[in-house]
Amino acid sequence: MKIFSTQQIAVIDQFTIEQEPISDLDLMERASLQMTNWVVQNISNEKKLMFFAGPGNNGGDALAVARLLADLDYQCEMFVLDFGKGLKGAPAQNLIRLKEQRKVLVQMIASEDDLPVIEKEHVVLDGLFGSGLNRMLDGLPATIVERVNASGAKVVAIDIPSGLMGEDNSTNDRSRIVKAEHTLTLQFPKLSFFFPEHEALLGKVEVLPIGLHPQVIEETETPYCLLEPDLLEQKLICRSKFSHKGTFGHALLIAGSYGKMGASVLAANACLRSGVGLLTAHLPHSGYPIMQTALPEAMCSIDPSDLMFTEFPPLDHFSAIGIGPALGVKPNSRRALKQLLEAKPGKIVLDADALNILSMHPEWLKLLPVEAILTPHPKEFERLVGESSNSYTRLQRQRDFAREYQVYVVLKGAHTSIATPDGMVYFNNTGNPGMATAGSGDVLTGIILGLLAQAYEPLDAALLGVWIHGVAGDLAAERSGYHALIASDVIQSLGKAFLSLRK
């Protein structure tokens, strides 16, 4: 699914009105019907609903939803923000319709004195501002937001919590943004919905389709998109009847150091469970019995050091390399990583300490092979590029980095984002907080390595790997819940996760 900017949404909206064709009033009605259905299914009609409507179409939606719900015997009160200019177009027509219906008390809010008391038991429907917000809230709208947030009432935001920008909120003031428990967003999630600092403002997001025109959706270009099973299904490579283990590549995993050999075992296991033909794990000497005991399917290459990575085996036989989990950043390991990059290793995924070493030696970044995959968590990414004060800035840095070095940057989190060398960003929607546990990143490295070593292009390995990792985590959470989930459970669910892509 494409993620459009709010400006693009306005154009898509207008195209739909002209080409479907449908009047703006009817499109508003269609959107409002969807939101009304959601309210009916989720909120009891014993609750008093307090609607706040702003001057634009977001307010128009609120006015229409109030009328539709009043017809279904909901108790609604409407407060319309009055800047003295009156409403225009579809919102004005909806104000007239609501007044003519005579079921809802409508009050204009021209100053703080007109504001109602909002009780904790009320439900607020926030239709102050949506995708047309063009500056931070101040004055009366900001006061309304503060009152709503202080009331303790459950808030349902129409399209976007009022005050939140669809994209960049780096100069916004959080106290002037509605804190919703639910956000009913129309047709497309907005970019800012994918940023962790907005979770508490958005609550649970419901994306409600409103039938915007497919042609304009198809033709409008955007760098941002949300991963969906349809796209990934197409990417899965079928196995022919006569395929053999040589068909599915030979992966080299370089991971683990004394005391942290588990990272290597987890990544190796995930790699094997992702369909690789052969796997060699390169380990310090002390890791050899551990790997052979834990995973008889893995072959081992033994480092001269007992404790850490200092030397890599000849690379000729390997179709892809994964390096980094629990490697350590000791000088010998750093030197060996530099030599590996100088050897032009081809398909490669770099994680954890491999990235930390690169942060210590930024001059080595230029050695990264084109289309290398880097899988930092936010802290590792910060070490690479410096601190970002918010997620929007971090996202732009992620895109810049991927373009500058012509690599894939997989920035891990609740919505892992994958930035590509050509400036695209894909967001992932699978996975859960149970995966915030030691070793789940090592599992991701193993999956991506396994896919890379097969015939998957780096882009497909990154997208599929991230998505499957999250699905496996979700399946694991169904069995163990969030608290008890450990990284090995994610590996156990990889089989079912891959199967979920096969219809």
Ligand SMILES: NC(=O)C1=CN([C@@H]2O[C@H](COP(=O)(O)OP(=O)(O)OC[C@H]3O[C@@H](n4cnc5c(N)ncnc54)[C@H](OP(=O)(O)O)[C@@H]3O)[C@@H](O)[C@H]2O)[C@@H](O)CC1
């Ligand atoms: N997606 C779709 O296809 C559909 C979308 N629909 C709905 O339309 C919504 C978008 O509507 P919209 O474009 O009219 O903008 P909206 O958010 O109501 O606000 C604009 C108004 O606010 C004002 N204003 C802005 N910032 C301000 C500030 N800080 N402080 C004070 N004022 C401020 C600005 O006036 P300005 O002062 O800038 O001249 C203008 O008057 C969308 O979120 C969804 O709910 C559906 O109806 C149907 C299909």
Ligand SMILES: Nc1ncnc2c1ncn2[C@@H]1O[C@H](COP(=O)(O)OP(=O)(O)O)[C@@H](O)[C@H]1O
């Ligand atoms: N709240 C969450 N929702 C979805 N996925 C998550 C969540 N928390 C963590 N994850 C996933 O778990 C993995 C954690 O990786 P990382 O931080 O590198 O862990 P480790 O270093 O312990 O292996 C990432 O792939 C991340 O996307």
Ligand SMILES: [K+]
């Ligand atoms: K809103």
